[in-house]
Amino acid sequence: MKRDVVVLLTKAPYGRVHVPEGLRAARGVAAGFDQHDVTVVFTGDGAYAARASVDREALNMPGHVADLREQGGEMVVDAAAMAERDVSPGEIADDVTVRSGDEVSTLVRDADCTLDF
Amino acid sequence: MKRDVVVLLTKAPYGRVHVPEGLRAARGVAAGFDQHDVTVVFTGDGAYAARASVDREALNMPGHVADLREQGGEMVVDAAAMAERDVSPGEIADDVTVRSGDEVSTLVRDADCTLDF
C-alpha cells in the first residue's frame, strides 16, 4: 500500500553518515514498488544540512537528492530547529522549503509513517 | 612516567558502554606499570551515573569501581553538570565526591592528561 512517509534527518551533517544515508533511504523508499510519497524534513542539528553553504559534494548528497526529486520527493526544513541554531531562512538551499515548527509537526502527525536518521 | 590522569565520563550511563568501559579504562590506567594517579569525573549526562539510585549491577560498574578504589583512584561528580540536570547532592552515591564546576575545571587543567568516554 502506498504511504505518506516522513524522513526526519536530525543529526549534524558532517562526520557521520546519517544525512547522506538518510537521503539514500528516502529515495529508496520513494522508488520502491509502492512508490511511497516521501517528504524529507531537516530538523534538530539536521537543519545545518539544509544550508546552501554546506559542501553537498563532500557529503555525497547530490545523487540522492536528484533521485529523490525525480521520484517526486520534497525536502523541507524545520524553522523551529533553525531558530534554535541561529540559521536564517536566507541561508537555506533553494531546493529546501522552510516550514514553521507547527507546519512540521502537522506534517509528521499526518504522515502514515516516520523514519529518522 | 607517572602522570595525573583525569577520566571524564560524559554520556548518560544506560544503553551504551561508555560509563562502564570508561571505568574499566580508568582502573586499567591506574593499574599499569606507571601506576598513574587517576580521578574519574562524572560530567555532562555522565552526572546521571553518579546517582545512588542507578542500578550499578546492571551497568557492570561494581568490579571496575572496586578495582579503581583499590588502586587509589577517586570518583568525583561535576556540580555544574548536576545543576543543569536537576540532580541534587543528596542523590549522589556515597563513594562519589561532589565538586563545584570551578573545582572540576581546575582538576582538569592541572591534570597531565585527560581521557573522555
Added chain:
Amino acid sequence: MAHLGFLLTGGPFDSERWRTAYELGRAALDKGHEVTFFHYLDGALVPVEDQTFPDCSDTGLYDEMPTEKFQKLVAEGAELICCGLCVDARGIDASDDYPEGVEVGLLPDLADIIGEADRVISL
C-alpha cells in the same frame, strides 16, 4: 494479528535501540504478531556472530549479546534483513559473519515493509 516493522539504525554498543527493538519484537511475537526487522547503518553490526563480552551482569544490557537475542527472534519466525550496502561498508562478510536466517537485502525491502506493515517503528 498485526504486522510490526522495525527500522534499526543503532549498533550494539552506541545506544540501547537494539534492545528496545528486541524487547518490542519479543513481546509482539509472543502475542502472535508478525515481525520484520530492517537493519540499516550500524544496525548491520547487531547480528554479527561471535560477539563476546565477559563478566556482564545478568540484569544488564549485555546479559546476552545482541546477536544472540536476535537469533532467538529469527528462530521464532521474525524476519531480519540487513542493508547490503551497509554490510559492505562495514567489511562484514555476510556468509561468514551472520548466523543462519539473517538475510541481506536492499532499500526496496524497506519500502516493502513500509507498504505492508501495520506499524513501522524507527529506532
Added chain:
Amino acid sequence: MAHLGFLLTGGPFDSERWRTAYELGRAALDKGHEVTFFHYLDGALVPVEDQTFPDCSDTGLYDEMPTEKFQKLVAEGAELICCGLCVDARGIDASDDYPEGVEVGLLPDLADIIGEADRVISL
C-alpha cells in the same frame, strides 16, 4: 621529535573522530614525530579490512575508507593497537579481519602510552 599518543573511541560511521585522529597522525608523522594509536570501544571497528562504500565523493569523509588511511600511517611507522576486549566484544577475528601491522593489546598498553607520550589526544 615528540611522541603523540591517540585514544580513539569513535567508530568509522558515527563521528569523524577517526578522521581527526588520522589527519593529526598524518601531519605528525610528516613532521617526524612518533605516533601511537590506541583504539578502544567502536574505535576497534576502524581498521577492519575490506570496507567498501561505493560512489563516495573525492572530497568527502570517505574518499578512502578509514581502514585504508590508517594502513598508510602504519606503513609509515605509526603504531596501532586495538583493545582486545573491544575486539572480542564486536566479533572481530583479529587475524582475519585486521590488516598486517595492526596489533591487539590491552589496557596496560594505554597506560604505557600515557606514561611515555609527550601528548595524549583523546578522540
Added chain:
Amino acid sequence: MLYLIDEPMADIGLRTAAGDPDARVVLIQDGVFLSPDLDAEVYAVEKDVDVRGVDLPDEVERISYDALVDLIVEQEVKNFV
C-alpha cells in the same frame, strides 16, 4: 496517536504530541528523564525507569513492553527514538 519519545528527539517529539488532543506519549530509553508538560496520558517504559533509578511523577504511568505492543497495535505510532 501514540508517540514514542527518547531524549535526543524530545524537542520535535513533544512539540508534535502537544498539537494532538488524543496524544498518548511513551517516554523510552533516556526519555524517562524528561518531565513533559503535556495535557496527555504519559507512560514511561518500566525497564528503562528501573535501571536509571528515576522517580516518576504521579501522573506518569509505568508500562511494560508487553502492554506497549498492545498500545502500538491499537493505534498509529510516531517514533522519536
Added chain:
Amino acid sequence: MLYLIDEPMADIGLRTAAGDPDARVVLIQDGVFLSPDLDAEVYAVEKDVDVRGVDLPDEVERISYDALVDLIVEQEVKNFV
C-alpha cells in the same frame, strides 16, 4: 595550554579554558559552529569549517592540521572532543 573543543563537550571545555589566562582554544569538528565568548586566542580547524560552510567571526583564526600539530607539540593539550 591548548584546548581542543567539539560541540558535545563544549560546556566543560569552554568553562575549563575560561579559567586559564594563557588558553588557546581550537574549535574542531562540529565545534566550529560554536561562538565562544572567551578572552583567548581562538582557532578553528579549516577543513571542518570549509565542509560545513561556516562564516567564522574575524577573531577566530583558521588553522590547518599541520599547524595544529605544531601547537600541540609546543604546549600541553586538553581534549574535549
